[in-house]
Amino acid sequence: MNAQAKGSTLSSYLETSFHNALPSLLCLLLGLVAGSILIIICGYNPVLVFGEMFSGAFGSVQGLSYTITYISPFILAALAFLIPGKAGIWNVGGQGQVYLGGITAALVALYIPMPPILWPIVALLAGAGAGALGAALPGILESYRNASAIVTTIMLNYVYAPIASFILFFVIAVTFPTTKVDSQTPKFSSAVRLPHIPGLSSSIMVFFTILIAIGVYYFLLRTTLGYKIRAVGLNPTAAEMKGIDWRKIKVVAMMIGGAVAGLAGASEVLGTYGNYVDQFAEGYFGGMGFAGIAVALVGASSPIGAIFSSVLFAVMVSGGPYIQALGIPRELVWSLQGIIIIFASMPYIYKVITKTDWSRAWRRTIVSPGKLEGQ
Amino acid sequence: MRKSFPGVLAVDDVDFEVRKGEIRGLLGENGAGKSTLMRLLYGLYRLDAGRIEVDGKEAHIGSSHDAIRLGIGMVHQEFMLVPNLSVKENIVLGFEPGSSGVFSPGESRQRVLDLSKSSGLPVDPDVVVERLPTGLKQRVEILKALYRGAKTLILDEPTAVLTPVEVVELFKSIRKMRDSGTTIIFITHKLQEIKEITDSITVMRRGHVVGSGPTKDISIGQLANMMVGREVIRSFSFNPYSPGEVLLEVKGLRVAGRRKAVAVDGVSFAVRKGEIVGLAGVDGNGQSELVESLIGFRKPLSGTISVKGVVTTSLDTSKILEKSVGHIPEDRLAQGLVMDFSISDNSVLGIVQKDEFSSRSGLIYVDKVRRFAENVVQAFGIVTNSVSMPAKNLSGGNQQKLIAGRELSRDPDLLIAAQPTRGLDISATEYIQSLLVKSRNSGKGILLVSADFDEVLNLSDRILIIFEGKIIGELSREQANVEALGRLLGGVSA
Numbered sequence: 110m111n112a113q114a115k116g117s118t119l120s121s122y123l124e125t126s127f128h129n130a131l132p133s134l135l136c137l138l139l140g141l142v143a144g145s146i147l148i149i150i151c152g153y154n155p156v157l158v159f160g161e162m163f164s165g166a167f168g169s170v171q172g173l174s175y176t177i178t179y180i181s182p183f184i185l186a187a188l189a190f191l192i193p194g195k196a197g198i199w200n201v202g203g204q205g206q207v208y209l210g211g212i213t214a215a216l217v218a219l220y221i222p223m224p225p226i227l228w229p230i231v232a233l234l235a236g237a238g239a240g241a242l243g244a245a246l247p248g249i250l251e252s253y254r255n256a257s258a259i260v261t262t263i264m265l266n267y268v269y270a271p272i273a274s275f276i277l278f279f280v281i282a283v284t285f286p287t288t289k290v291d292s293q294t295p296k297f298s299s300a301v302r303l304p305h306i307p308g309l310s311s312s313i314m315v316f317f318t319i320l321i322a323i324g325v326y327y328f329l330l331r332t333t334l335g336y337k338i339r340a341v342g343l344n345p346t347a348a349e350m351k352g353i354d355w356r357k358i359k360v361v362a363m364m365i366g367g368a369v370a371g372l373a374g375a376s377e378v379l380g381t382y383g384n385y386v387d388q389f390a391e392g393y394f395g396g397m398g399f400a401g402i403a404v405a406l407v408g409a410s411s412p413i414g415a416i417f418s419s420v421l422f423a424v425m426v427s428g429g430p431y432i433q434a435l436g437i438p439r440e441l442v443w444s445l446q447g448i449i450i451i452f453a454s455m456p457y458i459y460k461v462i463t464k465t466d467w468s469r470a471w472r473r474t475i476v477s478p479g480k481l482e483g484q
Numbered sequence: 485m486r487k488s489f490p491g492v493l494a495v496d497d498v499d500f501e502v503r504k505g506e507i508r509g510l511l512g513e514n515g516a517g518k519s520t521l522m523r524l525l526y527g528l529y530r531l532d533a534g535r536i537e538v539d540g541k542e543a544h545i546g547s548s549h550d551a552i553r554l555g556i557g558m559v560h561q562e563f564m565l566v567p568n569l570s571v572k573e574n575i576v577l578g579f580e581p582g583s584s585g586v587f588s589p590g591e592s593r594q595r596v597l598d599l600s601k602s603s604g605l606p607v608d609p610d611v612v613v614e615r616l617p618t619g620l621k622q623r624v625e626i627l628k629a630l631y632r633g634a635k636t637l638i639l640d641e642p643t644a645v646l647t648p649v650e651v652v653e654l655f656k657s658i659r660k661m662r663d664s665g666t667t668i669i670f671i672t673h674k675l676q677e678i679k680e681i682t683d684s685i686t687v688m689r690r691g692h693v694v695g696s697g698p699t700k701d702i703s704i705g706q707l708a709n710m711m712v713g714r715e716v717i718r719s720f721s722f723n724p725y726s727p728g729e730v731l732l733e734v735k736g737l738r739v740a741g742r743r744k745a746v747a748v749d750g751v752s753f754a755v756r757k758g759e760i761v762g763l764a765g766v767d768g769n770g771q772s773e774l775v776e777s778l779i780g781f782r783k784p785l786s787g788t789i790s791v792k793g794v795v796t797t798s799l800d801t802s803k804i805l806e807k808s809v810g811h812i813p814e815d816r817l818a819q820g821l822v823m824d825f826s827i828s829d830n831s832v833l834g835i836v837q838k839d840e841f842s843s844r845s846g847l848i849y850v851d852k853v854r855r856f857a858e859n860v861v862q863a864f865g866i867v868t869n870s871v872s873m874p875a876k877n878l879s880g881g882n883q884q885k886l887i888a889g890r891e892l893s894r895d896p897d898l899l900i901a902a903q904p905t906r907g908l909d910i911s912a913t914e915y916i917q918s919l920l921v922k923s924r925n926s927g928k929g930i931l932l933v934s935a936d937f938d939e940v941l942n943l944s945d946r947i948l949i950i951f952e953g954k955i956i957g958e959l960s961r962e963q964a965n966v967e968a969l970g971r972l973l974g975g976v977s978a
Contacts, residue, residue, distance in 0.1 A: 333837045333846045340833060344822040350781060350813050351834025352802025 132456035133409060137421070140452025144445045151441055158432055158445075165431025166424040170309060175427035176420075178311040178381055181318040182207075182393060183419035185373035186401025188325055189366045191410050193244075193258075195329060196362035197342035198251055200244060202262030203370045204398025205269030207390045209243040210236035210371025211378040212273035215385035218297040218378075219281060225300040232301055233375045240371020241364040243269055248363030252356035258363065266398070270388070277387055293386040303380035312380025319416055321369070326412040338362045370398060394426055394446075406454040418453070425449065495520050496691040498534075502636065507658060507668045509682035509699065511675075513711055513766075513935060517691040518671050522638045526558040527551040557634025559625045561641050567614035571607050572596045575628045596627070603630055604660035619650030623657065636667040643677055644768060655681050673711070673766055675704050687711055708970030720921040725945050725961070728757030730793070731898040731929040732778070737787035739773045741953075746785070747773040749953035755898065755929045760920060762944030763933040764969060770953035771933045772814060775902045778931075779811050780804045791898065805834065810896030812887055814903040814933070816880075820887040823876035827868060828857035830875045831890050856893075864889035865915065881912030888916055892923060899923060902933040917943055937969055 145155035166176045186203050193200040200206075214236035223231060247261040282288040285295055296302075303312040329335035337358050340348040345355040377397075378385050394400035404422055408414030425446045432442050495517045502508045512518045523529045525536065527545040536543050538554045545551050551558070565574050572592045581595060582588035596609040605623050613624060622642060629637055639658075643651050658668055658681060672678050678685055679699060686696040687710040695702075695710040732755040741747025747770040755761045765771055776782035778789060780801040789797045791807045805811065813819035821830050832841050832853050841856070842848045857871040864885045868878060875883060884904065891899065901920060905913040920943060924930055934940050940947055947964050949957040949972040957972045 331848050331850060333842045333848060336829065336836050336848060340822050340825065340829075343824045344818075346819050347813075347822050347833065349801065350779065350811065350819045352780075352800065352805050353834060354800070354802075 132459075133407070133414070133453060136455045137449065137453045140449040143452060144448045147441070147444060147448065151437075153435070153437055158435065158437065161431050161435055162428035163424065166428035172427055172431070174310040176423045177306070177309060177315050179393065179423035179426050180416075180419045181312070181315040181380075182373045182377055182397050183400060183404045183422050184318045184322050184415050185369050185376070186393075186397050187404035187408060187415035187419065188322060188401075188412060189240075189370035189373065189398070190402045191366075191405040191408075191412065191415065192325060192329075192338070192369065193248075193359075193362045193366040194405070194410060195342045196338045196359050197345065198248065198359045198363055199257075199259040200247075200262055200363060200366045200370075201259055201402065202244060202247060202265050202269070202398065203366075203373075203401045204390060204396045205262075205266035206240040206243045206367045206370035207374035207377075207398050208270045208273035209239040209374065211374030211385060211389060212276050213239035213371070214375030214378050215281070215294060215297075216276070218301040219285070219294060222298070223301075228298075228301040229303055229379055232379055233372060236375025236378075237368040237372040240374065241368040244363045244367020244370070245360060248360035251363075252359045270390075274387055277385060281385070293382075294384045296384045297379070301379060302383045303376065312376070314376040314380045318376075321372075322412045322416050325369075329412070334358075334361070370401075373397060373401075394422060403450055403454065406457055407450060409457045421449075421453065495524065498688070498691070498693050500686055500693065502667055502669055503684075504635075504667055505662060505665055506683040507662050507670055507681060509678040509685040510669060510671045510688065511673065511678050511685055511707060511711055512688035513673055513937070516688040516711075518688055519640060521688070522558065522640060522669065522671060525551065526556060526638060552632050552634070555633055555635035556638065557629025557632060557636070558638040559622065559629060559640065559642060561644055563621050563625055565613050565621060565624060565628075567612075569613060570609065571611050571613060571616070571624055572609035574613050574624055575599075575609075575631050577628070579632060595631070599627060599631055603627070603664060603666075605657050617650070619646055619653055622646070622650075622654065626657065626661075630661075630666070634666070636669065637661065638669045638671070640671045641673075642670070643672065643674065651677070675707050675711075678707070679704055705967070705970065709966060711970075720918060720943070722921065722945075723758075723925045725759065727759045727945070728927065730754050730756050731791065732931065733788075733790045733793075734778070735788045737774070737777065737789065738785040739770070739777045739782060740785055741770065741773050747953050748777065748784075750787070751950070751953070751955050752787075753948055753955060755931050757897070757929050758924060758927045759945040760924045760930045760932050760943050762940035762947040763931060763950055764937060764940040764944075764947050764972075765935065765950035767935045769950050771902070771935075771950060774950070775811075775814070775900055775933055778804075778900055779809070802834070808894075808897040810891035810894060810899040812884075812891055812899070812901040812904045814906070816883050816887055821875045821883055824874055826857075826872045827861065827866070827875055827878070827886060828854050828871040830886060831857040831860050831871070833890065835894065860886065860889040860893050863893065864919075881908045884908055884912065884916060888919055892919060895928075897928055899928060899930045900933070901930060903935065904932070905934075905936065905939060913939075937966070941966070941969065 141159065145159075148155040148158050165172050167173055186207065189203040189206065190200055214232040217232040217235045218228075221231075222228070243265070247258040247265060250256040250261050251258040277294070278289060281294055288294050303314055305311060306313055329339060337348070337353050338361075340353060341355040341358045349355050374390065377389060382389060390397040394403070400422065404418050405415055407421065408416070408418035429442045429446065433439050498517070498521060500521060510518050510521070520529065524531055525545065527548045527550050530546065536545055538556070543550070543554055545554065548558075566577065569577070572589070575596050576592045580587050581591040593609045596607070600607050605627055607620065607623060607627060613621060616624070626637065642654060646654060658670070662668055670678070670682055682699045684696065684698045685702060685707070687694050687707060689711060734754070735752045737748055737751045738746055739748035749770070751774060753761070763771060763774070773782060777784045780796065780799055780803070784797060787797070788795055791804065791809060794807065796804045796807070817823065822833065825833075836842055836848060836853070841853050854871060860866070861868060861871055866878070866882045866885045866889065868882065875886065878886065888904065899920070904920070905916050908916065917939065920930055920932065932940065932943055941964055944964070945961055947959040947969070948955050949959070949969070951972070959968055
């Protein structure tokens, strides 16, 4: 590859990401301003509140550990939503797929001993595989049976999560009796648990996750499969006319998304918890899988954007309790978080809306004159 | 009146007038500007130049609300009804009778019945619209326009979706409405219909009015001549016609349609090396479905398709295209390009997995794709600053050049070109046509599907005429002229 081509792709990427990021940052600022107004109305000092949030999230070993711990699942859950999204299929089933991944990894960690290094890798991959299979079903239903994935994935959340709990209480609990009482398995062998970042209590998964996000970015842009996914998402008819099987591509994109969600569950179980805790994915801002959708939107549906928006979300989650410690009611903290998310996702939502309008206007003026007369 | 779109002058210097209480026919081929003209009257587009007068007063029609206020109603080809509401609810929608926000079903019912009676268009006000057959849905649309006070009613190709019996019913309704004082503008490209129903006719061609007058003074032959146009001015240089081996062979092909059960009904033909076979016909006679089945996009009901002697009837699109088949789809926005993709990405749509563009493991050689796109841009004269620009930023003509370039730079043995110059300006049209001729001269086979008769006459070595899913005639280059084509187009067998 010559340097010029590389340079121009990079500069065009920087250009697009600048266009994407600048409005997000401005809106984030607006969000902080709007939040400040709310804080002032409630009789507190916004500088103090936001200062406490950031010092809480970054100022101590414990706070920093929390923040970093949250980044990884947020990134993965966002990718689980946005990869199928690029193919034009809505994966709202991240939450259920997270549980499938988590419980599968737990089974490997409890029942299939392996040499160190290999063991966690196999457990993670098994979790990813379970997520992929779980996501394949709604993908197939949408592609071949015309059942909107947005509906089936939501419904399957209420199938997959109970399956995980069922396995916990009726399979694992048979061999590990404390499970029933504690609603969680005993701690896994340290050979299968993911090591911590030295000096912190967060697992090293976050580094891999950031690499995965960058990898997904290149996957979408630089591989034939990624290309096909994008083509199918933007114009399935044109893709099909050129011989791309959009049905298959949608299922594959769904499976990749599910695999990433499964990986999120598996890495939380093996890393953050070190055992399987019933309903572990319910925290994380209203559910890990659901939070991923918000993270993806704030990150302008870009894998790189997801890294940054995950940091924002992680800061809000880990810094929130510190604000409460100031005596501010937690409802106000939640409102602040909501306001910031809404503002930060505004540019992307705006883009989606105006783009729709724009293409409609395009159809009105260009396609219709010939097309409507013709038929 | 004048209206242009990027790359296209859709309506150019058109004078059009309708007298009160007449049925005025507006005749023209696809892309002639009929719908655009009517959309200007109905406020869906704004004028670039010129003026509109209603009842002798200049009218500013900025939206369909203005048009409705001035008593202009329009019935579109695609019905704009709410399927799960009743007839009466659909008709009064937006102007519901009732007081202080409370909807009055009884009064709506009465008003619809009154209107139905006075206009002579019977309907059952309580039936849910989705249960109605197409002809009655259309009647509901007409009543809806009348309810809103339409004195002038624009019917955009009203017969396109109707069965012959429904057409007879519609014509009765139209006459009744005329007799009760409503002015009707009837848009169509069907010669017999316009002769039958209208009082006077305006014919449009390529954005211009080419003729108008009372219906009784114009014969069907004259109408066909006006619609199809003069003999062609520009001519290309053709090598002597010596067709080679068969590239595409279609036998007894039957294909289901978008709206009809059978759109292509027992079609057989062949395309050989070194010839352009023109498939001429008014749109909606099965051409789209035929092309879609040729490239494996739509599976035929019966019959066989073979490319270079290999049966491809049930093969996937990718397998068919791999047999050195190129395809220029009829709708470049919906089928030809991914508008949000860059020019570069679009140039390798469907071929990115080839060895020239990516490794076995699926990594795209971005620089090679880029160089390929730059070659296409240069070789096919696409006007753009950079191949990383999205395709949507190109003009219509340049988008079509990009599609043609993508297909032709692979040097396919067989090219299926569907409406390749639709909506393009003259220079882009000639350029695309010259590419087809060049390809033909170099021994490739081309199936040219076109509703532009100039184009078919000018380019084809042989012309097949398709009408209602059947091929009803074939003309050689020597036999082909406007009159012969015009006769066949109306469905009159040769």
